[in-house]
Amino acid sequence: MKTKRYLLFSFCISALLLSGCNDKTNIEDITMTLMLGIDLNEDNEMIIYSSNPVFDKEVSDKNEEYSVKASSLREGRGELDSLLSGTISKGKMQVLLIGKKVIQHEDWFELLDSLYRDSFSSINCKVIIVEESVADVIYSSPSDKIRLPLHISKLVETGDKRHITRETTLHNLQSDYYSKTKTGSVPRITFNDTINLSGFTLLDHNGIYAADINQYEGELLQLLSNTKLEQLFLTTKFSTDDTNPFQTKLLSYNVGDLKRKVKVTYENGQFVFKTDYSLAIYIKEALNENPYKDREKMEKELKEKLTADFNKLVKSFQDNGIDPVGFGEYARAFQYKHWKKVSDNWGDAFGKSNITIDVSVRIKDEGLNMR
Amino acid sequence: MRFFKDRKNVTDPKRPLEGKISSSLQVNIFNIKQVFTLTPNLIFRDIKLLDRQIDGTLVYLQDLADVKKIEKHIIPPLCTGEFDQPPHTSIADFKKTSALQETINGLLKGNTILFLQEHNEAYIYNTVGGPSRTIEDSIFETTLKGSHLGFGETTDQNIALLQQFIPSPKLKAAEVKMEGDLNRHVYLVYLEGTAKEEQLTELTKRIKRTNGDQFINIGQLAECIEDNHWSPFPQFRLTERPDQAAIDLFKGKICVVLDRSPSALIAPGSIMSFFQSVDDYTTRWMLASFVRILRFVAVLISIFLPALYISIVSFNYEIIPIRLLITIGESRAEIPFDPLIEALLMEITLEMLREAGIRLPAPVGQTVGIVGGIVIGQAAVEAGIVSNFMVIIVSLTAISSFIIPNYDMSLGIRLMRFPMMIIASLFGIVGIAVGFMTLIGHIVKLESIGSPYGTLLNPIHSSDFKDSLFRFPLWKAGKSKQSSKD
Amino acid sequence: MNEKLTTSQYIFLIHGAQMGVGILSLPRELGEIAGSDGWIAILIGWVLASLTSILIIKALERYPGKTAEEIFKLYFGNILGKLVIIYFASYLVFFSYTLMLSMVMLLKSWILPGTSVTTLLSLLVIPTFIVSRGKVKVLGRYAESTFLLTFWILFLLYIPVDKNDWLYFLPFFKDGFTPIIESSKTTVFSFLGFEIIFFIYPYLGNKKNALKGAIAANTITMVIYVSAAIACYLFYGPDTIGNYFEPVLNQLSNIRFRYVERIDVILLPVYMFVVSTTWIPYVYFTATSLSHIVKIKRCENIILPILISFIIVTFIMNQDWELLNKMKNGVTFMGAIIYVFAFLLYGLSLFHSQKEKGEQLEN
Structure with missing residues (x-):
């Protein structure tokens, strides 16, 4: 009797369970969007590009690319549905390419809404600004490379490890966008025949395009923002000889360790930042220089050079009214009352503040060579 | 149980005889003959005691009783010695009875019965002989360094083996009779003071109400006395190894020995004990702990890996990195079947291969392994019926399920794989x-003769924590001989 | 009454009952009101919850052998006592249903959007049925095992946190104490679940540890809440913490290991274990409470009807997050009454003991 009741119960349960499972889609029936591109054409219409892997062995091209005109990502997906055989999924999106034209318009960030709203889209997707046309990048399928989305993704990952660029995920982009103490920075790629990383694009506090910085400046930016260092490789030229290229005096080194101290005060209606950076460096290459003998001289020269570069970079930030380093966090933490007054546009207030940068360099290792 | 009961009255030739032994020798012999019709090896041997003054008959079943013993130790002293009460023989193990039934039971065990004229009592002499095998290593539970002794088929021998391992007067063997006409009984072997009273009484109670008439193997007994019949997991450990049994006895467990069954039942069972082997104590503690953790990983793999594959391929592909995903996608692209069907196909093939291998003689068994493993696997992949990944996963689960040292447990765990696969194909x-959750809930709820089964999961206050997932060094674990309290 | 809980089972039963789905959104709720100081509000909630737990134990202490229902009848008389039991039964059943429903809704919106709520709920009914039919001891063992199997989730929250983010916490008390007090309204109710003491105290083997155990349970919960809130705040910072409904899950979705991505998809189902240690005991204790009102031989027999009615209600009802929020508010309101009730019960117990003393003196 009792057993019969349980059997009936379990039968009902299993009938219920079997009835309603609509989420099953086998991996081979999915069209995975690995790379999504957003760009504007000449008439300022938005074009959405998508690049998907093809699993079937009969197909020689391993990626398929599509582009549609749409006014939002979700609308674009509707259009794509009529083109693609599989169910579209953004679950494994690796790269989001955004044309430079897009970010020059106000409120472009609203476009990305569906990526944040959908629990299935990948928040770890890397955001990259494309200098010229997104179409060029998406439709270039280099035969000597792996699938393009994977290639770009790998490029950024390795670049991040070597601090050539910094991986900016959708999450980073969003938190920079909403942050009241920091403005955004997104890695930028240029395309001529091959794809190469070329520094950062800086955004202002509304997320709109503010400035570009090159690769060297990008590395300095990472030093300034006290990124956890793995392998930051810098080359500093002291003097060049126009006649003989081999007489260039230069030093190449790894920055092994970085300590940052920031003091912030509020004087005469402006924020005063006193920053102190101490770098421990490991010499990897020294042309026409002898870091062993002239250690102190070298340290001093490096210090001067780096201080000048840092100052120049920060000055350019201030001129643009942006704070990609995040000095604002210190302002909020230590000068909360004054910061609160300017919290609506921190970039502007940062532009007006007074900032001094102190760099100290210590050579920790000269390598094996005594000369 | 019901199955056994229904048949009771049909084939049973030995209805209980409620008679007493008569003082007439002829009546007794007639009674015995009536009971044992068509029993060719029943021997009646008339003897005259004390210079032919008293008639007697020795009754025994030839081949079941040790005839040499009878001829040497019973007949000569009886015929030559002084008549006495009891009669003079050189067999120490004998008893007097007046119930006919008891003599019949004695006969069936291989004892010799002596009926005497003018006596309404009979004597039962222990002359148990009959076919038996020598003590061998257990084929079923092999160890590398453990002793190479295995339980045999006779209770006496098995208890003796345990006594050799634990030479202590505290080692008790209590006889418990089961219900039924055949008067089957088992021995509960335990260490006095270490085993728990309440467990002993509970176990005795349960065995007593079991009908043991048709028990061929102790596995049947285990099924009748276990707490939960709706569980895939064995609730008692059956072992063929006296050293394993001795280890468990030291831990306060009770060992049930049934005649004619080469394995002993260890109660109460706990899930941990099924993942332990004697070799854990003969290797160094670090290695033993490592191996034990390996076994648990194997359990997880063998229950969850196929299910995980199905759920990744059909539902939650987000959780694996893109490179691996593309590889899986490529290998899946040409497979016509649903992942569940694909997995079931391979898992069932594997189970069939395993079952085929067990019953076959060793040389043929190997061939089955080769044919199954290499030929079918390779051919199925090449034909595009299953994907490469599925073959890898099925082989991994197979290997994992072979790591579990206890066969019953390994079967239970194998069975769990199928519901997991089905539910994964429905909900990822x-x-x-x-x-x-259901599995954990079930294990936590299970009890074996009143003590919790899933002690692994509550190690905080169980005193044999030191000998569960890890094997702590013996000099540390020395204090914890008690079984878990809760 | 022959089954006894060990102290650790008692601790983890209380702790398990306190951990619900609330923790997933707690950091946001705190962050919105009190910003970086939100975690201090958790401490306030902890103090209040521990205090109430102590009062409950003190009130129950006078009749150590009796179940909660019997004690209610003793304190309030037969009729009023039955009313109290009915209140508790409805609270427990409502609590467990709301919790199961919110877990299901979470699963639906995060992992299985196409599956119906009824189907998912019936899926959860299976383990609930299996575990809750065991007695208090099984519930204790289940709670204990669950804690051991799941406490490591907490550490994962700290993986994506960067070294610079500690600045988010400065300055302390940036907007004074008012927002902290305000947000402690939320935190006080996130400690609801300690009322399970009413039901498990009678089963505790070593009654001396009751107080210590209850405080330990509250403290474990507090530590988990505080560290989750801090981790989440470190990751999102003051400006983005309000962006998501369940920031804890969103934070987990940012974790990327080399061989596993989207940890949230794995951890939400695992977290279901933690949540189940609330609803399973509550379903069981609903059955025990009901068995004092409806005459029935074994209280386990009511569990199946309760669970089936859960499925039927879900099937009939048209549920969305809006409704669920209303239900949660309802549960919180009923829980607030339990806080008051605990104080009342303690007062009554004091009154009773005074009266007894008086009677003794008269005699």
Whole structure:
């Protein structure tokens, strides 16, 4: 009797369970969007590009690319549905390419809404600004490379490890966008025949395009923002000889360790930042220089050079009214009352503040060579 | 149980005889003959005691009783010695009875019965002989360094083996009679003071109400006395190894020995004990702990890996990195079947191969392994019926399930794989989680003769924590001989 | 009454009952009101919850052998006592249903959007049925095992946190104490679940540890809440913490290991274990409470009807997050009454003991 009741119960349960499972889609029936591109054409219409892997062995091209005109990502997906055989999924999106034209318009960030709203889209997707046309990048399928989305993704990952660029995920982009103490920075790629990383694009506090910085400046930016260092490789030229290229005096080194101290005060209606950076460096290459003998001289020269570069970079930030380093966090933490007054546009207030940068360099290792 | 009871009255030739032994020798012999019709090896041997003054008959079943013993130790002293009460023989193990039934039971065990004229009592002499095998290593539970002794088929021998391992007067063997006409009984072997009283009484109670008439193997007994019949897991450990049994006895467990069954039942069972082997104590503690952890990983793999594959391929592909995903996608692209069907196909093939291998003689068994493993696997992949990944996963689960040292447990765990696969194909990883929850809930709820079964999961206050997932060094674990309290 | 809980089972039963789905959104709720100081509000909630737990134990202490229902009848008389039991039964059943429903809704919106709520709920009914039919001891063992199997989730929250983010916490008390007090309204109710002491105290083997155990349970919960809130705040910072409904899950979705991505998809189902240690005991204790009102031989027999009615209600009802929020508010309101009730019960117990003393003196 009792057993019969349980059997009936379990039968009902299993009938219920079997009835309603609509989420099953086998991996081979999915069209995975690995790379999504957003760009504007000449008439300022938005074009959405998508690049998907093809699993079937009969197909020689391993990626398929599509582009549609749409006014939002979700609308674009509707259009794509009529083109693609599989169910579209953004679950494994690796790269989001955004044309430079897009970010020059106000409120472009609203476009990305569906990526944040959908629990299935990948928040770890890397955001990259494309200098010229997104179409060029998406439709270039280099035969000597792996699938393009994977290639770009790998490029950024390795670049991040070597601090050539910094991986900016959708999450980073969003938190920079909403942050009241920091403005955004997104890695930028240029395309001529091959794809190469070329520094950062800086955004202002509304997320709109503010400035570009090159690769060297990008590395300095990472030093300034006290990124956890793995392998930051810098080359500093002291003097060049126009006649003989081999007489260039230069030093190449790894920055092994970085300590940052920031003091912030509020004087005469402006924020005063006193920053102190101490770098421990490991010499990897020294042309026409002898870091062993002239250690102190070298340290001093490096210090001067780096201080000048840092100052120049920060000055350019201030001129643009942006704070990609995040000095604002210190302002909020230590000068909360004054910061609160300017919290609506921190970039502007940062532009007006007074900032001094102190760099100290210590050579920790000269390598094996005594000369 | 019901199955056994229904047949009771049909084939049973030995209805209980409620008679007493008569003082007439002829009546007794007639009674015996009536009971044992068509029993060719029943021997009646008339003897005259004390210079032919008293008639007697020795009754025994030839081949079941040790005839040499009878001829040497019973007949000569009886015929030559002084008549006495009891009669003079050189067999120490004998008893007097006045119930006919008892003599019949004695006969069937291989004892010799002596009926005497003018006596309404009979004597039962222990002359148990009959076919038996020598003590061999257990084929079923092999160890590398453990002793190479295995339990045999006779209770006496098995108890003696345990006594050799634990030479202590505290080692008790209590006889418990089961219900039924055949008067079957088992021995509860335990260490006095270490085993728990309440467990002993509970076990005795349960065995007593079991009908043991048709028990061929102790596995049947285990099924009749276990707490939960709706569980895939064995609730008692059956072992063929006296050293394993001795280890468990030291831990306060009770060992049930049934005649004619080469394995002993260890009660109460706990899930941990099924993942332990004698070799854990003969190797160094670090290695033993490592191996034990390996076994648990194997359990997880063998229950969840196929289910996880199904849920990744059908539902939650987000959780694996893109490179691996593309590889899986490429290998899946040409497979016509649903992942569940694909997995079931391979898993069932594997189970069939395993079952085929067990019953076959060793040389043929190997061939089956080769044919199954290499030919079918390779051919199926090449034909595009299953994907490469599936073959890898099935082989991994197979290997994992072979690591579990206890056969019954390994079967139970293998069985769990199928419901997991089905629920994973319906709900993906959520289904697996619910399955896992149900599994944990079930294990936690299980009890074996009143003591909790899933002690692994509550190690905080169980005193044999030191000998569960890890094997702590013996000099540390020395204090904890008690079984878990809760 | 022959089954006894060990102290650790008692601790983890209380702790398990306190951990619900609330923790997933707690950091946001705190962050919105009190910003970086939100975690201090958790401490306030902890103090209040521990205090109430102590009062409950003190009130129950006078009749150590009796179940909660019997004690209610003793304190309030037969009729009023039955009313109290009915209140508790409805609270427990409502609590467990709301919790199961919110877990299901979470699963639906995060992992299985196409599956119906009824189906998912019936899926959860299976383990609930299996575990809750065991007695208090099984519930204790289940709670204990669950804690051991799941406490490591907490550490994962700290993986994506960067070294610079500690600045988010400065300055302390940036907007004074008012927002902290305000947000402690939320935190006080996130400690609801300690009322399970009413039901498990009678089963505790070593009654001396009751107080210590209850405080330990509250403290474990507090530590988990505080560290989750801090981790989440470190990751999102003051400006983005309000962006998501369940920031804890969103934070987990940012974790990327080399061989596993989207940890949230794995951890939400695992977290279901933690949540189940609330609803399973509550379903069981609903059954025990009901068995004092409806005459029935074994209280386990009511569990199946309760669970089936859960499925039927879900099937009939048209549920969305809006409704669920209303239900949660309802549960919180009923829980607030339990806080008051605990104080009342303690007062009554004091009154009773005074009266007894008086009677003794008269005699």
